[in-house]
Amino acid sequence: MSNNPRLHVRVSETNLRKLRRVSGDHGVNMGALVDEALTLMFTPPEKRPDAAIVQRLERVEDQMEKLETSAAFQTDLLIEFIFEWLRQRPGKNPFETPADAARAKSELEALTKRVVERANPHIWN
Numbered sequence: 093m094s095n096n097p098r099l100h101v102r103v104s105e106t107n108l109r110k111l112r113r114v115s116g117d118h119g120v121n122m123g124a125l126v127d128e129a130l131t132l133m134f135t136p137p138e139k140r141p142d143a144a145i146v147q148r149l150e151r152v153e154d155q156m157e158k159l160e161t162s163a164a165f166q167t168d169l170l171i172e173f174i175f176e177w178l179r180q181r182p183g184k185n186p187f188e189t190p191a192d193a194a195r196a197k198s199e200l201e202a203l204t205k206r207v208v209e210r211a212n213p214h215i216w217n
Contacts, residue, residue, distance in 0.1 A: 096127075167207050175200060 103111070115122045137143060178196075 096123075101126075164207075171200075171204055171207060 111122050111125060114120070115125060132140060
């Protein structure tokens with residue numbers, strides 16, 4: 093038996109059932125469960141056991157957002173590079189017609205639109 097002070101409290105039937113169930117499932121005294129719950133409740137958020145996990149998760153989410161932004165930016169640059177390379181390649185293709193050029197332009201615009209729609213909204217909006 094511990095020398096902890098005794099405290100009598102009233103709890104709702106619902107919470108009492110939950111407390112009894114958790115106590116029985118884990119073989120822990122109900123007083124110890126309430127004491128642990130109060131300890132966690134009065135512990136500042138940054139000192140709680142899950143704080144380190146939450147902070148790491150936030151860092152991972154930030155890194156993922158940076159990667160998505162970077163990938164979208166690099167995709168945009170690649171499309172621009174390919175377009176300029178095709179536009180500036182030496183010589184004229186004798187088989188190319190104005191209709192071919194118009195079709196190529198519309199296909200490039202459609203490709204760009206698809207890439208932009210998939211890209212990170214922080215870049216395009």
